[in-house]
Every structure is written in C-alpha cells, then in structure tokens.
Amino acid sequence: MTVRTGTRAAIASTLGDVARLALPWWTSEERLKAWALLGIVVGLTLALVGMDVAFSFWQARFYNALQERDWQRFLHELGFFCVLAAIYIAVAVYQLYLQQALQILWRRWLTERMLTDWLADFAYYRIHLADPGTDNPDQRIAEDLRLFVDSTLSLGLGLINAIVTLFSFLFVLWELSGPITVLGVTIPGYMVWVALVYAGLGTWITHLVGRALIALNFEQQRLEADFRYRLVRVRENVEGIAFYRGEADEKSALVQTYMQLMANWWAIAGRTKTLTWFTAFYGQLASVFPVIVVAPRYFAGAMQIGDLFQTATAFGQVRASLSWVITSYQAISGWKATVDRLAGFDHAVARARAAMRAGEGVRMAAGTAPELRGAHLNVRLPDQVPLIEDATITVAPGEAVLLAGPSGSGKTTLLRALAGIWPFGGGTVEVPEGRRALFLPQRPYIPLGTLRAAIAYPDNVLGHGDDAVIAAMQAAGLDQFVPLLDQANDWARRLSGGEQQRLGFARAFLIRPDFVVLDEATASLDPASEALLYRRLRERLPRAGILSVAHGESVVPFHDRRVELVRPPGAAGHLLAA
Helix, strand or coil: CHHHHHHHHHHHHHHHHHHHHHHHHHCCCCHHHHHHHHHHHHHHHHHHHHHHHHHHHHHHHHHHHHHCCCHHHHHHHHHHHHHHHHHHHHHHHHHHHHHHHHHHHHHHHHHHHHHHHHHHHHHHHHHHHHCCCCCCHHHHHHHHHHHHHHHHHHHHHHHHHHHHHHHHHHHHHHHHHCCEEECCEEECCHHHHHHHHHHHHHHHHHHHHHCHHHHHHHHHHHHHHHHHHHHHHHHHCHHHHHHHCCHHHHHHHHHHHHHHHHHHHHHHHHHHHHHHHHHHHHHHHHHHHHHHHHHHHHHCCCCCHHHHHHHHHHHHHHHHHHCHHHHCHHHHHHHHHHHHHHHHHHHHHHHHHHHHHCCCCCEEEEECCCCEEEEEEEEECCCCCEEEEEEEEEECCCCEEEEECCCCCCHHHHHHHHHCCCCCEEEEEEEECCCCEEEECCCCCCCCEEHHHHHHCCCCHHHCCHHHHHHHHHHCCCHHHHHHCCCEECHHHHCCHHHHHHHHHHHHHHHCCCEEEEECCCCCCCHHHHHHHHHHHHHHCCCCEEEEECCCHHHHHHCCEEEEEECCCCCCEEEEEC
C-alpha cells in the first residue's frame, strides 16, 4: 500500500510539474494560435489513423484478389492504393511540419518566459549564492527546455495516436477474430483479450526492468552539464592556467568529471541492454504471434488469406497501441528526468523572486533627501553568520567617501548590500528619486559585441553619440582603441585587467551617473594611472557622490572623508568615522 501511495504521489507531482511548465503558453496571449495549430496537428494525426484503418481493409481486398486470381479486381485495388498512399504521404508531411512549427513557437515563448523570470528580482544572483543545488541554469534553459518541448509534444501526440488507433482497430479486431470456445466457455472477440493480456504483461515487465532509467537519465543530464561547465571554465581562464602551468591539474579535474559521466553512462547502457533484451523479444514475437493465434481459423476454412492478414494487422495495431508505454519507455524516462530538472529550476526561481518581493535582504527605497543613504544595514553571510551589524553610511552629492578596512572584513559585501542585490540581511538603502547610481566592481562586466556597446553598457548604445563615446575613452586612457570602436570582439579577453578597469571609468564618464560606487576599481593600475583616473572622475563628475573601496594611498587625496569598517575576530563588523 505504501509503494502504491508513493507511486501515485510521484505521478501526481510529475503531472503538477508538467502543468506548471506547460499550461502558461496555452493560456497566454498566443493561446488562439497555439490551440489552432495543435487542433490541426491532432486532426492530421487522426486522419493518418483513419487511413491506417482504410489500408487494413484494402489489404484484405488486395490479398483476397490475389488468392482468387481476379486480375481486374487486383488492378482496381492497386489504383486505390496509389491514391490512398499519395494522400497519406501529403498528410504525414504536413503533420510533421506543423508539429515542428508548434515546437518552435512553444519553445520560443517558454524560453522568453523563463529568461524573464530568471533575470527578474535578482533571482539569478540569489540562486547563484544560496541555491547551489540548482546547477547549470544555462543547460536547463537551453537544452532541457528544448527536450521538454520536443518530448512533450511527441509523447503527447504519440499517446493520442495510440488511443485513437486502439479504439479504431479494436472494433475491427473484435469482428474479425470471432468467438472461440475454451473448456466449454465461448469467448467472443478472443483476439482482443489476447492482445490485452499480451500488452499488459509486457508493460508491467518493462516498467520493472526500466524504471531505474529515470534517475540515471536525470543524473546523466547533470553530469553532462557539469562537464561542459568545466570545459567553459578552462576556455575562459586560459591565461591564468598557462601562467600557473596548471594543465595537469585541469586535465585531472576534467577526466575525473568525465569518468563520473562515463560511469553513469555505462549504468544507462547496462540497464538499456536489459530492457532491450525484453522489448526486442516482445516486438519480434508480436510479428508472428497474431498469425499463430488466428491460423487455426484459417486452416479450418473460416477465413480467407486476406482476412488473416487484416486480422494480423488489426491485432498488431491494437497490441502496439496498448504497448505504447513499452515502446516509449526510454523516451518517457528521459522526459521525466527533463521535467524534474526544469521543475526544480522553476521552483528555485519562484522561491528567489518571492523572497526578494517579500523584502528579504536589504530593501531599496526612493529617498527624499539628496544623498545616497544606507541605514541600519545588517549583513549576513549565506550561512547566516553575521558579517556587519547596524551600519549606516551616507554619500552626499559632490562628496567622495573612502570606505577602508582590512581585506576580508566585508567591504565588498557591504557595497553589494548598498546595490540592493545582497539577499542576506536587512536594512534600507535610499537612492534619491530620479537619481542614478553606477557600480564599478574590480572586474567590470563586459558584454559580447562591439567596444562601443561595452562602454555604453547598460545603456542603449544608440543613446550616445560618437563624440561623447570617444571623449569618454580618451579621458579613461583608451585612445588606442578608438579606431576599433565598432569592432565586435570578446573584449573581456582582448583587454588586459588594467584596460578593463579603464573601460569601467569610461562607462562612468559617458553615462554620468549621480552616484558612483567603486570596489577596488583601480586595483590593476599603477599608482599614477590610479590617481589620474580619480582626478578625472572628480573633474568630469563634480556633482556626483562617490563611494570608494581602495587600498592604494594614491587615491586618498581625492576623497573628502574616510569611513573605517572594523570587524573583530569572531564578531560582526561595524563602521567608524575616521
């Protein structure tokens, strides 16, 4: 009873996950297009089943004409076959094409929706920090979503086809098979009962043998994603690996991950081999089993050879429909693993967004005062260990504040809290209404594309003219890259660490925010360049409030006051005016 209850609960949970993932598109603004296209695809699928039934009756007439050596009837049936086959081919082609169109539209909508949810309310950042079990979001959005759409449609239409085929051929088989008397008991439509027993036993055995594939497929998708992620990490850090001569260590880590992947793959192969032993035997036996069962009636003269073939075909169709689970079991197990991974990701995104909307973490508010203000900030680590308690900091327009403190005291995390992205803690950050703050981290984010787009990020590149962009580059010391302004490249690789930090300052010079927050934004530059950039920042943005985290003494003269973050060992830190 416990096993059955657990199985029912698992099925109900899976169906709930499928509904959560699938239904939004079918009730969205595109629902009319979606349902119309699905209706056409299902209609064409039903038409194919109807033509299969017509082929079964044609088969009986055709072979009977051969048995009776009726030349005219033979030619007539051959012509009928050509017409029916041409219609069948046309319907099959458009059924496949429109099914693929449905997949494309559904996947596009789902991808956009999932990207929107993932990138909203800093869910992507919170999951990265607090939910490491939700691994490889890129793989889940790109690969798992594709598999979900393709498998859901193909399995769903396959199930519809199986149900319609079952009922279409069930009555044909019932009429053709006739009664049989066993131990004095007459059983009408006995071939129908034989097909039910045959398929039922096969489905039960298939589930016993193949159910382990669900967990194995889930694990395989995770390991494949982990292996790809490690390869990408090597590609993105080629210079650091080369400097350290770390090839052997990287190869060892890659091989270890790949060996785990291979071990799981071998487990899938072994389980698939066992399952294939049974399904191959089941399928081969099914090709002659109906003929063996119905042969006594044929040899008794109760039917013609055409009727025998039609009966065998009808039995095969009924058996195949009832055996849909058997023939689709590997696809179902892979689909179930995909649903679990996507549902887990979807739930993680929903939890992260709900936590952000519920006010967990630092709360952002529009301030009425002119300064940027962080009030009563309590910052915790992801494991809830207090990092900073009751910190209040203000930055007035035109004022430059230096935030100092030992490495590891929590300065960067405090800046994350001021940015409103750190999800662990509490307090309020007030940014004057209508004012804009720009954060320059130690390693600025540089998107793929042109250098112009990288400098204007996150603004629209069309919002800034050539003169403004070039002036910002020159002020940041990037004169040599002006001719390459519209060249698309992976600039995060092309530029050195110092040049990337110069790009961050060029971004500030171009966007001209009301507040600039710098987190060791000149750490890769020499003291002279560092001082020059700070001098130009104060000159070009004289009314901007500036909050800096920096260790170099060369930047101290460019600040109006200093705030010290003090964190005693084993205790939470606090701010002191210096």
